[in-house]
Amino acid sequence: MVDFKMTRDGLVLVVRDYQNLEDVLNAISTRVTQMGDFFARGDRIALMIENHVKHSQDIPRLVAHIRGLGLEVSQILIGSPQEVSEKTMKVEVRNVVEGVGKIVKKTIRSGQTVIHSGDVVIFGNLNRGAEILAGGSVVVFGKAFGTIRAGLNEGENAVIAALDLQPTLMQIAGFVSHAKGQEGVPSVAHVKGNRIVIEPFDKLDFERSD
């Protein structure tokens, strides 16, 4: 009856067409309690009500109920959940330096981040606990053990390459993967058929869009 969806605009609470408002309110309470520590008090979520015309008089009660659970409703969306695509999860890149590429000639250590709106090239290792946030592609000329988020501006055409690709987490646009490349083999990760695939450098097979 109720479900949370992750979208470009953040978390959306989708309420499907219903008969009894009390049931919906109970379902929302249960769902939020289930998610436990995921929410902090005052977190903002969007509310989407299926068949909003029919239920428009219930909206104030729904909003009040959600507020009662410690969450704020930032916006009310109309339409059907089909339009809420799970693929559109996006990380906002703030304080970025404009430019084509960024070259970093050092090892990125735990706790350090490299944030850039374009492509990022690292000459050194990316250690566990370090993170790269790139608008475009990421190349690590060394061992990559940390977290790599690529294609945050450019989208799924971005690639991630490393001499040894063993990341804690990889993200290209909205796709996330915990996969690791073959140890010691220079590898490239890219999006193919709606998921991230890792291929050794000498067996690369990009799906050509041009």
Add this chain to the structure above:
Amino acid sequence: MGEVIVVTSGKGGVGKTTITANLGCCLAKLGEKVCLIDADIGLKNLDIVLGLENRIIYTLIDVVNGKVSPQEALVRHKIMKNLFLLPASQIATKEMVSPEDMKAIVKELSPNFDYIIIDSPAGIERGFRNAVTPASKALVVTTPELPSISDADRVVGLLENFGFSDERIKVIINRFKPHMVKKGEMLTAEDIRHTLSLEIIAVIPDSEEVIVASNTGVPVSLNGSSKIAKNFENLARRVRGENVPLENDFETFSKGFITTLKDFFSKLKRG
């Protein structure tokens, strides 16, 4: 002007205090005038390891509050007459001291000493900043386990943010267990050097002597019969700029007569 070195790690319980105490003792033995500063305010240990807890009159907090000068607060070691300790207060907190205070104290002390060694608390908060700010060189202590190495890596990153270049940061591997390395169950010194991409200045084996020494208040390096005292001496010599090959640290590990016998008999049994 003395050289100011901070001994730090990020993770707790890896042996910062023991290493600080023994490095201090060894440098003092080599004829240097050494001052140790305990920056672990509220959780002080350095005085206990050195066996000086009953001689403390003033602490770092008294210096910060302007009650006494840094020189007046120093405690001289019982055996090593050119080794001094600036003790921490157990009842104060780290927030009562600022990095600027530490800088001022070290600046006042440094003309009188060859080496000032600061024992940093665990963590990366205020206490860490207090300990690191006055230093010009850093010794990062790690044990050969991933959580410890990961924290060491984080600390090296922070040191870089504090303006330390990689040449001024050296790694000490503590609690090294050669028999586990041999079986492939523990990371080797080389693995750690690769992960941290920094020079390793000393490898110190795991030893029960250290536990006994901490309880009696006589650091192992002052105990003539101790085996790992040699490792601390190697460390001290390298800190002074002497060229002592890292291989020398592994001499301590060479098998004793009894172990060789045991190995021989276990082989006989199997064969």
